[in-house]
Amino acid sequence: MKLTAGMIGLPNAGKSTLFNALVQTHKAATAPYPFCTIQPNVGTIFVPDQRIIRLAQIIGSETVHPPALEVVDLAGLVQGASRGEGLxxxxxxxxxxxxxxxxxxxxxxxxxxxxxxxxVDPLRDVQVVETELVLADLELVDRRLERLRKGTPPGGSKDPRLRWEYELLGRVRAHLNRGLPARQLEGSDEQKDFLLGIGLLTMKPQVYCCNVEEKDLPAGSPLTKPLEAFARGRGEGCVILCAKLEEELVMLEAREAREYLEALGLEARGIHQLLQELYRTLGLKTFYTANEKEARAWPFLPGTTAWQAAGRIHSDFQRGFIACECISWKELDSCGSLSRARELGKIRLEGRDYLVADGDILYIRFHV
Ligand SMILES: Nc1nc2c(ncn2[C@@H]2O[C@H](COP(=O)(O)OP(=O)(O)O)[C@@H](O)[C@H]2O)c(=O)[nH]1
Ligand SMILES: [Mg+2]
Known part of the structure; x- marks a missing residue:
């Protein structure tokens, strides 16, 4: 199971250009025409991770697999999309x-x-897109409320779960009616999970990506300031990058790309910052597996147990799970080798309910 990020925005915002840079190919056609993208393009993106490079060194792994996410380049959204305009x-x-x-x-x-x-007006554009998502969510909430009302006897339902849902949807409806996204509504984890589960678009965690001209890097321009302030006010990430430059950078050798960045006075690629922001927004952590053949990073959501992690790696590992040997990246890094870590008793033996921590390196013991 890979986590997926979907690219949204108005036509000609630079989604396909950025998608190409992210997946390092030229799969998506880019052109200055609305609806150039009709079939969604799906690709894998790798999140830069220093720990896995060191891990592969320590273990002597032949290949390295950094954390991977999936990205989908969706068609551009236009005003009226919730009423069926455009696509x-x-x-x-x-x-x-x-x-x-x-x-x-x-x-x-x-x-x-x-x-x-x-x-060009970044904040207005964000609001146009958000309005369409809010309208689509309102429709969904209204349909659910209607169904609940139909099944309810006069005087209200006695089922506490239905009352809970009814009350929550009523609150969401009022919130959406003020033009606000559902994810900005205060609520318990259970309520949030429910709202995500019914497919509300404005519940999804979001990162804004301001596509600027090369000369406006890295600080942005007067055009981007209102959107940056808006994102900050909501506690959401806003990354400034130039999609065109990112696309050019992926076509260069690593050394050339570094020199190019330096010449522009930039420290790192914008997409690296974007991926890190995406990771943070999703609340993702990473665990690792490593042997002589390969070192691999596995993104996971907090709350994942050793048994669940085993299932991610291989279904046999989960089926025949006995225990899990575990060492944190930090400990292994300071020991310098697995054998040294073993001598020092730094490798812990954990059971199936162990909650995996960020940076854990796991060796599953299993028997099938
Ligand atoms: N000047 C400039 N043009 C860009 C930039 N990003 C995209 N474009 C151009 O804008 C047009 C639309 O880009 P595209 O990625 O297809 O937009 P999409 O409709 O959002 O997928 C293309 O002609 C791109 O070359 C940028 O950062 N600077
Ligand atoms: Mg496109």
Whole structure:
């Protein structure tokens, strides 16, 4: 199971350009026409991770597999999508399937690329897209409330679970009606899980990605400030990058790319920051497995047990799970080798209910 980020934004925001940079291919066609992207493009993206490089060194692994996420380049959203405009409903259905949203926002002025709303205004664009998502969510909430009402006897339901749902949906409805995304509503974890589970689009964690002209790196421009302030106010991530530059960088050798970045006075690729922000927004942690053949990083959500982790690695590991040998990356790094760590008694033996921690290196003992 890979976690998936879906790219949303108005047509010509630079989604396909950024997608190409992220998956390091030229799979998605880019062009200055709305609806150039019709079939969603799916690709794998790797999150930069220093720990796995050191881990592979210590163990002597032949190959290295950094944490991987899946990214989907969705068709552009236009005003009226919730009423079926553009590729409307089909598009909104695709968003329901992803775990997080990468909201690409145009902040490059280039007059050769038409803007669907006439002029470049990042905050307004975000609000246009958000309004469509809010309207789609309102429709979904109304349908559910209608169903609940139909099944309810006069005087109200006696079932506490239905009353709970009814009350929660009523609160969400009022919140959405004020134009606000469902994820900004206060609530318990149980309520949040429920709202995610029924497929509310505005519940999905979101990272804003401001696509600027190269000259506006790394700090952004007067155009990006209102959106940055808006994201900050909500406690959401907003990354400034230039999709075109990112796309050029992936075509260069690593050394050339570094020199190019240095010449521009930049410390790192924008997509690295974007991926880290995405990881943080999803609340992801990483565990590792490593042998002579390969070192592999596994993104996971907090609350994952050793038994569940075993199942991620191989179904046999889970079926025949006996125990799990475990050492933190930090301990292994300071011991310098697995044998040394064993001598020092740093390798713990954990049972199936052990809660995996960020940076754990796991060796599953199993018998089938
Ligand atoms: N000047 C400039 N043009 C860009 C940038 N990113 C994308 N474009 C151009 O904008 C047009 C639309 O980009 P595309 O990635 O297809 O947008 P999408 O509709 O959101 O998928 C293409 O002609 C791109 O070359 C950028 O950062 N700067
Ligand atoms: Mg596109």
């Amino acid at each position: 409307g409903n089909q598009f909104l259905g695709r968003i329901r399937e992803v775990d997080a949203l990468l909201h690409v926002v145009r902040a490059f002025p280039n007059p050769d690329v038409p803007h669907p709303m006439g002029e």
